Amino acid sequence: xxxxxxxxxxLVVQNLTGREGSFHALRNxxxxxxxxxGAAPGxxxxxxxxxxxxxxxxxxxxxxxxxxAATFVPARFAADALYxxxxxxxxxxxxxxxxxxxxxxxxxxxxxxxxxxxxxxxNCPGVISPGKANVGIIPAEIFAQGSVGLVSRSGTLTYQIGxxxxxxxxxxxxxxxxxxxxVVGSSFIDILSRFEADPETEIVVMVxxxxxxxxxxxxxxxxxxxxKPVFAYIAGFTAPPGKTMGHAGAIIxxxxxxxxxxxxxxxxxxxxxxxxxxxxxxLVAKSV
Amino acid sequence: xxxxxxxxxxxxxxxxxxxxxxxxxPTGAGKLAQTPAEARAAAEELGAAVVVKAQVHVGGRxxxxxxxxxxxxxxAEARAAAILGMEIKGHVVRRLWIExxxxxxxEYYLSVTLDRGAKKxxxxxxxxxxxxxxxVAATNPEALVKLHVDPLEGFHPWHGRALTFGAGxxxxxxxxxxxxxASQLYEVFTSxxxxxxxxxxxxxxxxxxxxxxxxxxxxxxxxxFRHEDIAAMRDPEAAPLEERAAREKGVxxxxxxxxxxxxxxxxxxxxxxxDLVALAGGRPANFCDLGGGGAAQGVVDALExxxxxxxxxxxxxxxxxxITRCDEVARGILQALxxxxxxxxxxxxxxxxxAEEGRRLxxxxxxxxxxxxxxxxxxxxxxxxxxx
Numbered sequence: 001x002x003x004x005x006x007x008x009x010x011l012v013v014q015n016l017t018g019r020e021g022s023f024h025a026l027r028n029x030x031x032x033x034x035x036x037x038g039a040a041p042g043x044x045x046x047x048x049x050x051x052x053x054x055x056x057x058x059x060x061x062x063x064x065x066x067x068x069a070a071t072f073v074p075a076r077f078a079a080d081a082l083y084x085x086x087x088x089x090x091x092x093x094x095x096x097x098x099x100x101x102x103x104x105x106x107x108x109x110x111x112x113x114x115x116x117x118x119x120x121x122x123n124c125p126g127v128i129s130p131g132k133a134n135v136g137i138i139p140a141e142i143f144a145q146g147s148v149g150l151v152s153r154s155g156t157l158t159y160q161i162g163x164x165x166x167x168x169x170x171x172x173x174x175x176x177x178x179x180x181x182x183v184v185g186s187s188f189i190d191i192l193s194r195f196e197a198d199p200e201t202e203i204v205v206m207v208x209x210x211x212x213x214x215x216x217x218x219x220x221x222x223x224x225x226x227x228k229p230v231f232a233y234i235a236g237f238t239a240p241p242g243k244t245m246g247h248a249g250a251i252i253x254x255x256x257x258x259x260x261x262x263x264x265x266x267x268x269x270x271x272x273x274x275x276x277x278x279x280x281x282x283l284v285a286k287s288v
Numbered sequence: 289x290x291x292x293x294x295x296x297x298x299x300x301x302x303x304x305x306x307x308x309x310x311x312x313x314p315t316g317a318g319k320l321a322q323t324p325a326e327a328r329a330a331a332e333e334l335g336a337a338v339v340v341k342a343q344v345h346v347g348g349r350x351x352x353x354x355x356x357x358x359x360x361x362x363x364a365e366a367r368a369a370a371i372l373g374m375e376i377k378g379h380v381v382r383r384l385w386i387e388x389x390x391x392x393x394x395e396y397y398l399s400v401t402l403d404r405g406a407k408k409x410x411x412x413x414x415x416x417x418x419x420x421x422x423x424v425a426a427t428n429p430e431a432l433v434k435l436h437v438d439p440l441e442g443f444h445p446w447h448g449r450a451l452t453f454g455a456g457x458x459x460x461x462x463x464x465x466x467x468x469x470a471s472q473l474y475e476v477f478t479s480x481x482x483x484x485x486x487x488x489x490x491x492x493x494x495x496x497x498x499x500x501x502x503x504x505x506x507x508x509x510x511x512x513f514r515h516e517d518i519a520a521m522r523d524p525e526a527a528p529l530e531e532r533a534a535r536e537k538g539v540x541x542x543x544x545x546x547x548x549x550x551x552x553x554x555x556x557x558x559x560x561x562x563d564l565v566a567l568a569g570g571r572p573a574n575f576c577d578l579g580g581g582g583a584a585q586g587v588v589d590a591l592e593x594x595x596x597x598x599x600x601x602x603x604x605x606x607x608x609x610x611i612t613r614c615d616e617v618a619r620g621i622l623q624a625l626x627x628x629x630x631x632x633x634x635x636x637x638x639x640x641x642x643a644e645e646g647r648r649l650x651x652x653x654x655x656x657x658x659x660x661x662x663x664x665x666x667x668x669x670x671x672x673x674x675x676x
Contacts, residue, residue, distance in 0.1 A: 102511075111440065138610070209556050236562075238544075276665055
């Protein structure tokens with residue numbers, strides 16, 4: 001098994017006719033993901049290398065049985081596209097788009113939750129279950145199939161840690177980039193609870209960064225609700241207070257939300273924190 | 289814990305008050321001044337006593353001497369001359385807000401911000417205004433009324449009542465004014481895509497009128513596309529010189545205080561690289577994220593900004609190719625070295641998409657100041673070594 005995406009995933013790509021959408025949809029399909037449809041208003045009836053395009057998401061769902069969406073819609077239209085995907089009855093939506101206004105996300109978070117929809121992102125690299133399905137922009141060749149669940153707020157740092165794990169002969173059940181924005185659809189806790197319930201996942205690696213208190217909340221959840229071992233890495237120890245480091249999430253103001261505070265919160269709950277990406281992979285290798 | 293999300297574009301007090309006024313919030317009459325003569329003219333126009341207030345994107349200006357009362361236009365001119373050019377926590381004062389002095393009876397605090405933990409807007413209100421809100425939260429938490437608003441439902445009148453009754457406001461007239469103010473502040477918060485709207489102090493005048501004496505507004509950068517008027521409020525001079533140059537070139541760059549220039553792709557990986565530089569005993573000079581693309585021109589632009597920093601003694605590239613292709617980054621490095629004189633040694637670590645091709649391009653160019661390293665830790669160590 002794996003979580004969020006697998007062999008049963010039937011993907012509809014929002015804005016399949018766009019440059020990013022088509023490039024990554026075809027890569028996802030080449031990996032073995034069932035990419036069953038595209039949605040792009042005004043492009044109904046066209047196809048992208050054999051993938052049929054529909055004007056609306058609900059039409060795509062009706063005609064192809066799509067159950068998951070990948071959203072590549074530009075930021076200013078993305079909130080609308082996400083409401084459309086939720087209302088079309090999809091179970092899972094992976095939003096790659098970067099730059100969605102945070103007020104839109106406040107409303108969308110609530111709207112998706114109220115309807116039981118799993119929203120990953122926005123501003124995330126996507127989800128890959130090695131050997132089963134890849135939804136989004138994650139370079140699949142880095143990751144091997146295995147028993148380590150990997151969840152991260154960052155994109156390339158996830159690749160780095162997956163690569164370090166692979167070098168030590170460790171593969172993944174599922175790798176999820178939840179996104180670095182201030183408000184994202186799924187938190188560490190949402191993903192950790194699914195890894196806990198997934199019989200194939202034996203160990204979990206959590207990759208955090210400065211800003212917010214998601215890591216601190218996750219530490220408590222791990223201690224109270226999880227039986228599987230969790231290891232962590234935190235980026236941003238040298239970030240000065242009050243500086244924005246690219247991600248909306250990578251913000252610190254004052255003491256809460258610093259890398260040091262997160263490390264201490266995790267260690268206080270018995271979660272080992274690697275000092276470097278290499279060290280966290282070594283900690284995992286040692287524990288198996 | 290109070291969740292303060294200060295991302296985005298900070299507005300000056302006078303800009304925040306402009307947004308306040310558009311939504312009906314009561315503020316004092318005032319004028320902007322950029323010279324002592326303008327301050328004098330503003331004071332003449334406003335009449336009676338005025339307050340000369342430094343406009344800076346940082347708190348604590350009063351303590352720093354950036355806020356002064358002036359009884360006459362002559363005094364306003366003299367105060368302005370003293371405050372303009374003053375440096376407050378690294379921010380140079382270039383603008384002043386000249387405002388009619390208010391007769392203050394009491395000082396409150398009111399804000400609405402984004403609570404990222406709860407994923408909801410959060411109101412905070414206390415009658416203990418005029419001080420740092422963190423201090424009230426720490427020493428007298430019962431005095432601070434906190435209230436979430438459901439983002440799908442928006443503001444309802446009961447939210448206002450929960451704030452005023454919660455804080456123990458006895459006077460009915462005062463309660464009504466604050467409840468209306470809270471509703472208007474929520475309107476500013478949502479309609480301007482703000483992540484913070486703070487009034488500290490919110491004053492009650494001797495005449496019993498409520499007045500927003502200060503305004504701190506931060507607007508979500510991601511939403512500026514739909515607020516041209518607010519986007520135009522950005523003061524390009526407020527950012528450090530290098531950051532301005534980087535912004536013009538579309539590079540995400542934050543100036544830090546060390547000697548190792550750092551470039552990478554992706555915010556998390558770059559932050560991790562900064563940490564490794566520190567672990568290796570060095571100090572990062574900057575944060576620079578090439579982003580997802582990492583096209584050759586972006587690399588040239590970023591290198592230009594970083595190598596121009598006189599503090600930088602060595603530069604480290606950390607690229608994990610995904611969408612970014614290492615060969616493209618290598619071409620950017622080669623182009624940059626041809627176009628600009630870069631004195632600092634450059635350490636390069638490539639992995640992922642087209643890493644081998646990237647390394648080959650660099651080694652074939654036989655450059656004397658480019659050093660390939662196999663891992664990010666070794667790259668960080670080498671950069672620190674080379675920086676001496």
